[in-house]
Amino acid sequence: MYFDNSATSFPKPECVYNAVMDYMKNVGASPGRGTYAKAEEANRLLYQTRKAAARLFGAPRPSNIVFTANSTEAINLVIKGILRQGDHVITTSCEHNAVWRPLKKLEQSLGIVVHTIPCSPDGSISVKDAESLLSPLVRLAVFVHSSNVIGSVFPVGELTEIARKHGVPVLVDASQTAGCVPIDVEELGVDYLAFTGHKGLMGPSGTGGLYIRDGLVLDTLKEGGTGSMAVSPFQPEDAPDRYEAGTINMAGLAGFKASLEFIDETGIEEISRHKQSLITRLMEGLESESDIIMYGPPSGVLRSGLLSLNIGGASPYDIAALLDKRYGIMTRAGLHCAPQAHRVLGTVETGTLRVSVGWFNTKQQIDTLVLALKEIAQELR
Numbered sequence: 605m606y607f608d609n610s611a612t613s614f615p616k617p618e619c620v621y622n623a624v625m626d627y628m629k630n631v632g633a634s635p636g637r638g639t640y641a642k643a644e645e646a647n648r649l650l651y652q653t654r655k656a657a658a659r660l661f662g663a664p665r666p667s668n669i670v671f672t673a674n675s676t677e678a679i680n681l682v683i684k685g686i687l688r689q690g691d692h693v694i695t696t697s698c699e700h701n702a703v704w705r706p707l708k709k710l711e712q713s714l715g716i717v718v719h720t721i722p723c724s725p726d727g728s729i730s731v732k733d734a735e736s737l738l739s740p741l742v743r744l745a746v747f748v749h750s751s752n753v754i755g756s757v758f759p760v761g762e763l764t765e766i767a768r769k770h771g772v773p774v775l776v777d778a779s780q781t782a783g784c785v786p787i788d789v790e791e792l793g794v795d796y797l798a799f800t801g802h803k804g805l806m807g808p809s810g811t812g813g814l815y816i817r818d819g820l821v822l823d824t825l826k827e828g829g830t831g832s833m834a835v836s837p838f839q840p841e842d843a844p845d846r847y848e849a850g851t852i853n854m855a856g857l858a859g860f861k862a863s864l865e866f867i868d869e870t871g872i873e874e875i876s877r878h879k880q881s882l883i884t885r886l887m888e889g890l891e892s893e894s895d896i897i898m899y900g901p902p903s904g905v906l907r908s909g910l911l912s913l914n915i916g917g918a919s920p921y922d923i924a925a926l927l928d929k930r931y932g933i934m935t936r937a938g939l940h941c942a943p944q945a946h947r948v949l950g951t952v953e954t955g956t957l958r959v960s961v962g963w964f965n966t967k968q969q970i971d972t973l974v975l976a977l978k979e980i981a982q983e984l985r
């Protein structure tokens with residue numbers, strides 16, 4: 605029984621496996637690199653994948669979507685493509701290392717100044733706190749849409765509104781929310797949205813991307829062949845080619861196209877409702893167990909399909925091992941690459957046990973998990 609969907613979703617929809625295999629066996633060619641029929645087919649596949657991603661996020665054009673290996677690469681592209689010597693940046697106190705480490709690296713190498721909006725243990729942040737940190741020196745605001753440890757969903761629209769008033773572009777790390785809650789970049793006023801294909805979006809690993817608002821241009825993270833403007837010694841100016849140097853992961857993207865279509869057909873609202881109802885059932889099921897500490901927002905508040913918990917003073921690693929060995933239940937223990945979020949919760953020394961649900965989890969599975977956690981809690985008393 606798999607409950608580690610915030611790390612990577614499993615299983616994938618059947619159409620994803622089929623699409624990867626179909627591309628590998630029947631297409632094979634690289635997009636943008638040839639004029640024969642199979643290369644044209646690869647071009648079409650790539651374009652349709654871009655179109656499906658643009659549609660999911662409400663982007664006006666497929667060319668607003670740049671494909672990367674994952675959200676980590678997309679986040680690095682924006683942070684390193686914008687920030688220069690001495691720039692100020694605002695972020696939150698619960699970022700994943702995908703944001704936190706690039707910022708710390710630039711703090712060391714370029715002397716950037718990082719201001720953090722404090723996140724409360726219940727997963728809330730204050731828009732007023734964010735506003736108080738904005739100044740003419742701030743060049744970028746970057747924040748996670750939902751922490752992969754705490755699970756609350758931040759008020760992106762309110763945050764972008766105040767950032768906009770100060771002329772500060774906003775990068776949102778949607779690694780946990782893409783494919784979990786509806787996202788409309790136009791409605792939310794987001795300038796850059798980083799997403800990863802293999803989590804809630806149910807695609808293969810090695811896929812992901814970045815939405816870039818029309819008219820914004822970043823410095824490149826890498827340069828090389830794009831299949832376009834080959835005579836020029838420099839990267840093309842226009843997205844997406846500008847940011848996609850090197851042969852793209854077409855096999856992965858063929859699968860990603862299938863998963864995006866699966867989400868479109870199923871309905872993102874339906875997926876969101878399903879995950880929310882599973883997490884609510886889990887939290888309500890555990891409520892009576894006083895030794896089980898559940899972190900983040902209370903039951904009923906919107907979450908990105910995950911719950912961090914601890915049982916008394918027991919090691920979450922021991923509990924995860926017991927769940928796996930005795931019950932065949934897969935969860936994740938530790939810091940989840942986000943020590944900052946654990947500082948907020950006060951769990952940086954111990955870590956937490958994280959349960960994260962996906963589209964294919966069922967109520968019955970949640971009930972089995974609840975019983976197993978209760979049994980373990982009672983044994984530990």
Ligand SMILES: Cc1ncc(COP(=O)(O)O)c(C=O)c1O
Nearest residue numbers: 674675676700702752777779800
């Ligand atoms: C909030 C958040 N940001 C970024 C990432 C990085 O995702 P990836 O490893 O796919 O780049 C993760 C992965 O766990 C995450 O949860």
